[in-house]
Structure formats: structure tokens, C-alpha cells
Amino acid sequence: MKESSTGKKGVWAKVISFDLSARGSLKVRFYRKLFGYFNIKRRGGRTYKAFTPGLLSKIPHIQLGKSVVAVPPEASDEVLEFLSNPAWKPIEIHVIDALLSPAQRIEAIKRILEMPVRLSTGEVSLKQAVEVVSRRGSKDSDYRYLLSLLSQLGKYEWLEEEVQRLRDSLGSR
Known part of the structure; x- marks a missing residue:
């Protein structure tokens, strides 16, 4: 557990905010590749549900908004590399350091589990x-x-x- 200059305790994170100007299928493809998605198939009266992982599926993260995620500092390069892919242009990216509360860290751990x-x-x-x-x-x-x-x-x-x-x-x- 780290401590900030104000005495607050928590874990350090990189908060990454992005604004994707794309619309339609490009935006859907972007979010699916970033967060992953469930695919549901119905055959013979049965329903099959399969998860296709995205980049953030194997990275602990907290989604602070639709286009705002907090990731561990050691994962930020991987996320920024994905976001700066020319396929997603034009995209606006902002990164700040933040101290997350222990409760937010626990939330990220639960998502991974x-x-x-x-x-x-x-x-x-x-x-x-x-x-x-x-x-x-x-x-x-x-x-x-x-x-x-x-x-x-x-x-x-x-x-x-x-x-x-x-x-x-x-x-x-």
C-alpha cells in the first residue's frame, strides 16, 4: 500500500482517458478488442455463451467511465500502444497518475478472479x-x-x- 503526500493510502495507477471519434462498426470493433465480448449462439434449443477476451481482459483495471480506465503503471505502455494503433485514428488520449483506494484495488482483483x-x-x-x-x-x-x-x-x-x-x-x- 502506497501513501500520497497528503497521507492517503492506496495503490498507484495510470488513469487513461481516450476520445474515439469513430462511429458505427469501427467503434464497436475498438471496444470489443479493448474490453472483450460475449458471443451467444443458439443451436437445437440450447444456448452457448463464449467469451472472446480483449486487451483489458488479462490486465487488472477499473473502468471509471465508458472511455476512462485505470490500470497498473506497468500495464500502461501496453494499453497506450493499443490506443495509438493507426486503425483507431483519430483518437485523443490523456494519461494521469492517480492513487486508487484499497476498495478500488479490490474491485479490480474481483474482476480478474x-x-x-x-x-x-x-x-x-x-x-x-x-x-x-x-x-x-x-x-x-x-x-x-x-x-x-x-x-x-x-x-x-x-x-x-x-x-x-x-x-x-x-x-x-
Whole structure:
């Protein structure tokens, strides 16, 4: 937990605001690639729901508005690179440093734990995936996939403790 010059405690974040001038299908494509989306198919009286991840699906973030997100400082370069893609021009981008409250950090952690993960048995939340695979053991085909995903998430300061807890429950060293 960091402290600001005024004595407030929280975690540092980069708040990125963007104004996309595009309309219609380009705007839809932009938001889908940034946030991800659910695809629903109906076949034979059954409904199938699948999640297609976007850039922010695997980055802890807080959506402060439709076009305003707070991300860990170490993820800001990746997000800014996506936003500065010539395909999204014209776009106006503003970045500021901010101190987020512990409650906002917890909200970002909850979103990551609820993130859909595709296992060989189907799509479940990250938290459920860790529980399922830990019961099956390290010989399970999804074990390495989850370890890889957790190591990607572990690089963000916001998630270090939670990722370590998930690794411990998976039984990895």
C-alpha cells in the first residue's frame, strides 16, 4: 500500500482517458478488442455463451467511465500502444497518475478472479478454474495453462498477493 503526500493510502495507477471519434462498426470493433465480448449462439434449443477476451481482459483495471480506465503503471505502455494503433485514428488520449483506494484495488482483483477462462472441460471463472484444477492435480492438462496465466497476471503489483494465493492453492512452487 502506497501513501500520497497528503497521507492517503492506496495503490498507484495510470488513469487513461481516450476520445474515439469513430462511429458505427469501427467503434464497436475498438471496444470489443479493448474490453472483450460475449458471443451467444443458439443451436437445437440450447444456448452457448463464449467469451472472446480483449486487451483489458488479462490486465487488472477499473473502468471509471465508458472511455476512462485505470490500470497498473506497468500495464500502461501496453494499453497506450493499443490506443495509438493507426486503425483507431483519430483518437485523443490523456494519461494521469492517480492513487486508487484499497476498495478500488479490490474491485479490480474481483474482476480478474471472475474473468472467464477456457479449460478443456469448458469455460469457468479464474477462481473456479484454480479450484477445479487443484482437485485434479498437477498432471491435469489445464495445470500448465493456469500456471502460465497466473505468471502473466503476477507481473502486476495490484495482483501479486492474490496470484501467490492462487498458486499456493494450485500446489505449484
